[in-house]
């Protein structure tokens with residue numbers, strides 16, 4: 001089977017600010033990451049994706065870049081990146097860097113030039129527009145379109161000096177680049193080639209499907225998946241990495257992308273991306289008001305969405321698989337048990353149903369330990385620009401404080417950003433200084449030191465899931481059939497390797513796997529296909545009583561709370 005390497009890989013995401021601090025300033029850094037690479041290696045991950053480490057005013061924690069070809073001193077230096085690459089490569093691992101090119105920082109020299117004068121050669125590198133007809137700059141309703149920024153407020157910022165507005169789909173300190181201008185696209189491709197020459201193995205493209213947009217009258221504008229999106233991506237791919245002998249890995253982050261969009265982005269014949277991050281399954285606990293309009297997780301809807309992506313990209317394209325990243329709450333708090341006794345079991349069950357799907361799994365730092373959301377008690381403790389802005393606006397609209405706090409305690413992006421929990425010491429082994437965001441008090445029990453080497457740990461379960469993907473071709477290549485789609489508590493599916501599509505797997509390789517998990521606090525009896533009753537159990541996670549006495553009168557089809565099993569035929 002000559003699958004590209006990224007199809008058999010597992011990616012581990014590092015948010016460098018929160019991973020490991022080597023110099024005691026309270027902020028994680030690249031030397032800290034290098035010191036901890038053996039943790040990721042021990043887990044079995046093949047690839048490390050590092051969130052932005054470039055020079056940045058940090059208005060959005062580095063997703064506002066002021067220089068694409070350097071490292072922010074808070075994170076280290078270019079020499080540290082070179083060392084990171086060498087240390088990863090010496091372990092047989094690879095590095096993916098984060099490319100944020102829908103926007104730059106307003107402090108990037110390109111934007112500084114662009115805003116300096118309406119006739120500056122870089123004026124057209126960004127989206128500048130005069131006030132709407134009959135309005136004065138900055139007056140209510142003067143914005144050129146009705147777009148609202150992802151972080152709240154109008155997506156247009158008035159610039160008094162030149163009398164025009166500029167577009168920012170995110171923070172005002174993140175002006176959008178104008179990809180209609182070929183010089184912008186050439187500059188981006190040039191920068192990617194520079195990083196490839198330095199030795200990186202791939203790119204994660206931030207909100208890349210927003211780069212083609214159409215400014216139109218109110219209610220008709222297009223800010224995502226615009227008319228030239230595939231043209232832009234194909235051009236970038238061809239000019240930046242099309243000539244590479246060893247394929248790199250490319251992941252396009254695509255909010256609002258549908259399966260149909262993803263088929264286009266990830267069809268190898270089209271020369272775009274290897275995979276995209278889709279957001280549909282992130283919406284199953286969002287109400288009509290967005291992510292802070294919280295609804296209980298609807299497991300049936302979650303399964304329907306994931307199955308749709310599995311089948312939608314079965315024949316063409318490829319899936320990314322993720323529960324978490326630096327923008328999402330912790331999966332065990334979001335989809336897992338409310339009962340702390342089941343935290344570990346629910347982390348294992350969630351990992352199982354994700355990792356046995358077809359696609360490339362992404363593990364976000366701390367997920368492999370079952371790290372949880374942080375219990376915020378005051379809004380002032382929040383750092384994330386999105387949750388700060390949302391909570392301020394919600395209070396202004398009259399939402400009671402308790403309700404605002406409850407919402408951020410479910411959804412704030414800061415839950416994923418509290419420091420990595422290495423050990424039980426005062427700052428969890430993350431820093432000797434004062435951490436930039438508080439350490440979760442539960443680090444005294446939930447930490448890497450307590451789990452690495454413990455065969456019952458969440459960490460050990462992730463190790464087994466990753467090893468299974470490396471060892472069993474069926475996990476990579478098998479097809480997917482959802483079972484019990486309407487069951488409100490059980491997540492079950494089959495993976496099958498059709499005999500024809502499998503020459504290299506060998507005749508004794510397993511051709512069918514059954515994955516089944518109880519995602520609830522109560523034991524449940526389900527009707528599973530009878531031919532599986534006496535099949536081999538490859539992996540089983542369950543509360544202690546089953547683990548110690550697996551056959552203790554358990555009827556076939558009974559699943560204990562949060563029990564997950566993988567069977568092999």
Ligand code: TEU
Pocket residue numbers: 060063064100150170206207255291326327386
């Ligand atoms: O996120 C894009 C995005 O649309 C969401 O994940 C975002 O977090 C939004 O707030 C959802 O409510 C990417 C980055 O991952 C994120 O950290 C950046 O803030 C954003 O782009 C802007 O660069």
